[in-house]
Amino acid sequence: MICSHAKELMAAAWQRELNTPEQAALQQHLETCAECSTEMASLGLLWERLADMPAPEPSQALDARWQSTLETLVTANKQPASRTWSLADFWPRNPLWQAAVALACLLIGIVAGANLPSRNNEIAKLREEIAGTREMVALSLLQQQSATERLRGVDYTGRLKTMEPEVVAALTQAVAHDPSVNVRLAALDALSNTAVSKSPGNRGVLQSLTQSLPRQDSPMVQAALIDYLVDARDRQAVGTLRQLAAQPDLNPAVLERARFALQQLGQ
Amino acid sequence: MTTAEPGTDHERMAAVARGNLDGMNEIYQNRHRPLFRFFFRLTSRQTTAEDLVHEVFLRMIRYRHTFQAEPEGEKAAGAFEAWMYRIARNTLADHARKHRHEIAPGDGELESIASNRPTPFETAAKRQDLALLHRALRELPEDKRELIVLTRFQGLSYEQIGRILGCESGTVKGRVFRAMKELGSIYSDLCKEKAS
Numbered sequence: 001m002i003c004s005h006a007k008e009l010m011a012a013a014w015q016r017e018l019n020t021p022e023q024a025a026l027q028q029h030l031e032t033c034a035e036c037s038t039e040m041a042s043l044g045l046l047w048e049r050l051a052d053m054p055a056p057e058p059s060q061a062l063d064a065r066w067q068s069t070l071e072t073l074v075t076a077n078k079q080p081a082s083r084t085w086s087l088a089d090f091w092p093r094n095p096l097w098q099a100a101v102a103l104a105c106l107l108i109g110i111v112a113g114a115n116l117p118s119r120n121n122e123i124a125k126l127r128e129e130i131a132g133t134r135e136m137v138a139l140s141l142l143q144q145q146s147a148t149e150r151l152r153g154v155d156y157t158g159r160l161k162t163m164e165p166e167v168v169a170a171l172t173q174a175v176a177h178d179p180s181v182n183v184r185l186a187a188l189d190a191l192s193n194t195a196v197s198k199s200p201g202n203r204g205v206l207q208s209l210t211q212s213l214p215r216q217d218s219p220m221v222q223a224a225l226i227d228y229l230v231d232a233r234d235r236q237a238v239g240t241l242r243q244l245a246a247q248p249d250l251n252p253a254v255l256e257r258a259r260f261a262l263q264q265l266g267q
Numbered sequence: 268m269t270t271a272e273p274g275t276d277h278e279r280m281a282a283v284a285r286g287n288l289d290g291m292n293e294i295y296q297n298r299h300r301p302l303f304r305f306f307f308r309l310t311s312r313q314t315t316a317e318d319l320v321h322e323v324f325l326r327m328i329r330y331r332h333t334f335q336a337e338p339e340g341e342k343a344a345g346a347f348e349a350w351m352y353r354i355a356r357n358t359l360a361d362h363a364r365k366h367r368h369e370i371a372p373g374d375g376e377l378e379s380i381a382s383n384r385p386t387p388f389e390t391a392a393k394r395q396d397l398a399l400l401h402r403a404l405r406e407l408p409e410d411k412r413e414l415i416v417l418t419r420f421q422g423l424s425y426e427q428i429g430r431i432l433g434c435e436s437g438t439v440k441g442r443v444f445r446a447m448k449e450l451g452s453i454y455s456d457l458c459k460e461k462a463s
Contacts, residue, residue, distance in 0.1 A: 004441070007440075007441060007444040008437055008440040008441050008444065009440075010444055011418075011425075011440040011441070011443040011444040011447070012425065012440055014443075014447075015418060015424070015425065015443075017424065017425060039448070042451060043444075043447045043448060043451050046400075046447065046450065046451050046454065047419065047447065049396070049397075049400055050400065050404075050415070050419045050420070051419070052397060053397055053400065053401060053420075055300075055304055055420075056303070056304055056307045056308075056313070056316075057300070057303075058299060058300065058303040058316070058317055058320065059313070059317065061317070062299065062303070062317045062320060062321065063299075065317075065321055066295055066299070066321060066324060067292075069321070069324075069325065070288070070291060070292055070295070073288060073291075073328060074288045074289070074291075077286070077288050
């Protein structure tokens with residue numbers, strides 16, 4: 001027997017868990033191994049000494065506390081649980097019935113949704129109010145001192161579903177007179193996205209933009225304006241374009257763009 | 268098939284697990300003292316040990332559904348003890364985590380069981396050798412102390428301890444031997460210190 005196994009048997013012997021063959025095997029090992037024999041003697045004695053240590057006792061307070069707790073728990077456990085209803089109680093177990101209920105719910109939803117005119121009106125009214133508020137915000141921002149705020153105003157006009165004449169006018173004014181090149185370009189871009197400003201019926205917008213063309217100090221704005229007029233097929237801008245192309249100090253890129261525009265507009 | 272004997276705590280706990288709490292008081296009467304001693308020997312604090320005993324019985328009710336009422340064959344024997352001591356060890360571990368900065372009371376600081384009279388432990392601790400043995404046990408690492416408490420003081424078999432700790436009984440025997448050897452070494456040092 002090796003010592004490690006003997007140590008396990010020693011621990012079993014202290015606990016009185018050895019059977020007869022194990023006891024004999026351990027005894028045999030202890031007779032031949034001095035180290036294990038010494039350990040068995042000293043640790044066995046210590047094991048017995050541990051039994052002399054007194055057993056501490058809990059106080060009566062623990063009993064009282066437990067009795068009180070148990071009484072509460074038993075009382076709570078004996079009270080009949082109140083029946084609570086949930087949707088699951090009404091849900092059929094048969095898959096066919098489940099499908100039927102789901103279909104019925106869907107149909108009810110569709111019918112109910114289609115028969116809510118007053119609600120639809122309310123929603124439409126609300127949408128109008130929101131659009132009006134956005135328009136007001138956009139116009140207000142376009143009046144701001146800060147170029148950044150005016151740019152935000154131009155950006156806000158992009159969120160409007162329909163461009164009201166007031167907004168178109170404000171954007172046209174911005175293209176013609178705004179001191180910031182960026183605001184002018186952004187405003188022109190916003191106008192380009194709306195068909196209203198390019199329609200032949202909206203002469204005022206096209207006229208204002210055409211008139212502002214020679215006054216623009218930025219070649220970039222001039223080039224963008226020329227593109228806009230070509231895109232709108234505004235033949236009445238030909239005269240202004242000719243005058244622009246005749247300017248001796250005109251930016252070559254703008255000149256080229258003006259000549260191209262004149263060709264496009266049939267001149 | 269259940270092999271638990273009728274009228275045992277195993278059966279009572281099985282009834283509790285089914286929702287009948289009537290047997291819980293009897294389980295408490297049978298088990299609260301051993302549990303108190305287990306906690307007291309590991310914490311050296313009277314009030315802490317009592318709090319932990321109370322918590323164990325509460326957890327036994329709270330987690331009663333985890334008690335396997337019908338283990339088969341040999342597993343039925345001692346199944347209740349193993350389950351109860353697993354709860355006890357978890358309760359102690361949770362307590363240790365919450366109070367890890369607290370210092371265990373020293374020899375002279377051991378709380379008395381009842382404040383107006385000397386406790387059996389205090390009386391016995393006056394015997395020098397037992398006081399030294401108690402000190403040696405306290406100086407033992409927690410896991411080794413727990414092993415000695417479970418085997419020597421709680422009277423559990425190696426088989427039961429193996430089930431509580433989740434290892435083979437042979438492993439438990441080897442660990443108990445090493446714990447005893449370390450205890451002997453500490454005790455011997457303390458005796459030498461005292462003599463010098």
